Amino acid sequence: MAEFVQKGGPLTWVILLCSIVALGVFFERLLSLHRASIHVSDFLKGLATLIERKNFSEAIQECACTPGPVARVLHEAILQYDFDKRETREVVQNAAQLEVPKLEKNLPILHAIAYGAPMIGLLGTVLGLLKAFQAITLHGGYTTAAELADGVYQSLLCSAAGIAVGIAAFTAYKFLSFRINILMHDMERAGVEIIYLLKSTSQGKAL
Numbered sequence: 001m002a003e004f005v006q007k008g009g010p011l012t013w014v015i016l017l018c019s020i021v022a023l024g025v026f027f028e029r030l031l032s033l034h035r036a037s038i039h040v041s042d043f044l045k046g047l048a049t050l051i052e053r054k055n056f057s058e059a060i061q062e063c064a065c066t067p068g069p070v071a072r073v074l075h076e077a078i079l080q081y082d083f084d085k086r087e088t089r090e091v092v093q094n095a096a097q098l099e100v101p102k103l104e105k106n107l108p109i110l111h112a113i114a115y116g117a118p119m120i121g122l123l124g125t126v127l128g129l130l131k132a133f134q135a136i137t138l139h140g141g142y143t144t145a146a147e148l149a150d151g152v153y154q155s156l157l158c159s160a161a162g163i164a165v166g167i168a169a170f171t172a173y174k175f176l177s178f179r180i181n182i183l184m185h186d187m188e189r190a191g192v193e194i195i196y197l198l199k200s201t202s203q204g205k206a207l
Contacts (some may be wrong), residue, residue: 011124014159015117019165022113026172033103033179036068040186044193047074051201056081067159069099069183075185077194083201092191099187103180107173111196114170128155 041067050059056078063075076095080088131154 006176011120012161014185015120015124015158015161015165018113018117018120019168022110022165022172023170024175025110029106029110030179032105033176033183036070036103036183038066038068038070040070040190041076041205043071043074044190044197047194048197051078051081051197054201069096069103070186072099073187074190074194077191077198081198085195088195089114089191092195096184096187100184103183107176107180110169110173110176114166114173117165117169118162121159121166124158125155128152128158131155149161 046135047059047062050056050062059078060075063071063078073092073095077088077092080091129152
């Protein structure tokens with residue numbers, strides 16, 4: 001591995017560093033999103049039982065003890081259970097908006113690497129070709145095939161590394177974005193259901 005990086009030129013080390021950073025961001029976000037995920041239907045069902053009994057303090061405690069953005073949004077909604085429907089909806093929307101930056105933390109780094117690594121690889125390709133042409137200029141017709149091949153090999157290796165890292169980073173970015181969209185959908189769904197549940201209970205309707 002070190003031999004290939006060394007033959008690829010100095011920019012290959014930069015691409016290697018990008019790959020390490022991208023890998024770290026991916027696993028950090030993957031672990032964070034895994035911890036943030038809950039079974040929304042079961043959680044809402046448990047809260048519905050408590051809210052129907054008007055046991056709001058226990059429902060609030062249940063949300064506080066449950067990790068993840070969905071539980072935090074519901075926690076803010078239940079804290080304001082005596083608000084009217086419009087005010088409760090605003091509370092839910094504001095709480096959900098505050099959760100989005102937390103979910104998307106470090107994703108811009110992954111996005112930048114996905115687009116930047118191939119560009120670095122392209123720059124390495126240009127430098128490698130310049131090295132090959134420089135050998136021709138310096139030695140003229142006496143340039144050996146090995147000297148030419150060294151520059152071409154460096155250019156191709158750097159370019160391949162940049163493209164590979166870029167593809168991997170872009171795939172990781174899209175996968176994490178998909179997971180975040182699922183969590184955002186869960187927040188929206190839970191917010192709608194908790195508003196209906198709170199207002200129905202306050203009006204004495206049976207669910």
